[in-house]
Amino acid sequence: MKTIQTIRELQGILAEEQGKIVGLVPTMGYLHQGHISLIERAVQECDRVVVSIFVNPLQFAPNEDLKRYPRDLKRDLRLAKEAGADLVFCPEINEMYPAKPRTTVSVTELTHRLCGASRPGHFDGVATVVSKLFHIVMPNRAYFGLKDAQQVAVIQQMVNDLNFPVEIVPCPIVREEDGLAMSSRNIYLSPEERKKAVILYQTLCEATKQKESGQLIHASQAADFIRKKLEVISGLSVDYVEVLSYPGLAPVQELGQQTSIAAVAVWLGNTRLIDNVIWSSEER
Amino acid sequence: MKTIQTIRELQGILAEEQGKIVGLVPTMGYLHQGHISLIERAVQECDRVVVSIFVNPLQFAPNEDLKRYPRDLKRDLRLAKEAGADLVFCPEINEMYPAKPRTTVSVTELTHRLCGASRPGHFDGVATVVSKLFHIVMPNRAYFGLKDAQQVAVIQQMVNDLNFPVEIVPCPIVREEDGLAMSSRNIYLSPEERKKAVILYQTLCEATKQKESGQLIHASQAADFIRKKLEVISGLSVDYVEVLSYPGLAPVQELGQQTSIAAVAVWLGNTRLIDNVIWSSEER
Known part of the structure; x- marks a missing residue:
């Protein structure tokens, strides 16, 4: 498994694998069994599996937990490797946002309720970073967990509306033994x-x-x-x-x-x- | 030269040409020498040239000239063929917008002035339809005329911010003999x-x-x-x-x-x- 921090290096590697089915598992890291289930499913269905690990500042409001969001890259890399990932893309913030971004991808209607109502701007940040990841990796399939069911709906809508050439694969919630959804x-x-x-x-x-x-x-x-x-x-x-x-x-x-x-x-x-x-x- | 009206057919043809350099010339039709210069440049630089002809309702305000915007597909097809285009993609509105789109691509700052100030929402419509065309065609290069210099700046910003895997090629304004910019x-x-x-x-x-x-x-x-x-x-x-x-x-x-x-x-x-x-x- 390769660990990659730059877009250029990742695209160089992927360019040599044209014709292969590429799966993307976008994550914010601190992987748990829910993420692992996504990676394992991607490994079953794709020739090459890219796991992205990026805590995306755009999807956190100023009062939210961006700074204290848990991080443990070393452990994440071990878990991703055990699950069968081929490439882990873990860019620094400056790699993803070298300048203040001026472009936003917004999905209306689906984002007014639920977490969108409690977290204004959150889904704009999600749609924008997922657009970037899709363009960087150009996956055939992308895997998302249904704990974030609204996120899955928003991304599927974005993919449909903008004709992204990717299949969204929603995956079941993975739970602790007592039923708590993994997070x-x-x-x-x-x-x-x-x-x-x-x-x-x-x-x-x-x-x-x-x-x-x-x-x-x-x-x-x-x-x-x-x-x-x-x-x-x-x-x-x-x-x-x-x-x-x-x-x-x-x-x-x-x-x-x-x-x-x-x-x-x-x-x-x-x-x-x-x-x-x-x-x-x-x-x- | 093939004329194609559906996304599915276009993608089917392009899927068989992987590895070739694809150039896209997005237009709203009623082609003039400015468009022709874009097509001819694309033909020089690419293996396959797709010309899209689509009068995009999203980029017209209700009080603007969407309905009377000039159209002459038959003439356009002849001119595109003469210029060397391989494929003309001329979808109906329902093909591009089968349902009310809920997703918008917006570029800030660059769009507050000039035509953006006079035509609120115009560049959201442009950025959104160009995103769709890029995803449908997945060109290596896309050709835009500098008469719409703000449009070129907005699209280049969008491509940079969202990591679209496409090179934007700005092309000089083509003028009538007396200097009037072609439009x-x-x-x-x-x-x-x-x-x-x-x-x-x-x-x-x-x-x-x-x-x-x-x-x-x-x-x-x-x-x-x-x-x-x-x-x-x-x-x-x-x-x-x-x-x-x-x-x-x-x-x-x-x-x-x-x-x-x-x-x-x-x-x-x-x-x-x-x-x-x-x-x-x-x-x-």
């Missing part, structure tokens, strides 16, 4: 917060059961059900609970008529956690 | 307006002489000189006259210290005409 930010949690964090997935599972047994019929009922379960937890503050169509992220009335997502974001102390479950229209 | 919109001019239109280039040439002889020293002097020459023409209304750095389009003080552009836009009756001259810093 680099889980390391922020105190032991007590870590125990409480399991309530997100527990509540989403309960809502799924209630929906399947016909006790939750409307999207608003489901959102209320989830919100009430979360609000009673001490030290937890709800950022949002929404049940929307997926991937369109539009309001829905009755559940089951279209694929929808129940998405939650909460603060546990100073840590923001998100989770979701997608209910396909066929399941009902 | 599809010249056909709107009445015979009387057509005669008056020569004042744009005449004035830019006079300003260049005055600058070279040391009589125009500051950018503001040069802009005033040009403006006064234009304002006295009956039936002509000045939209803007600006002398700025190029391609940065920032204010400049003394001329000759950096490459700059003297750019004008005027209305002659209902027709908006633009022209410019670029003064390189070495020329002084």
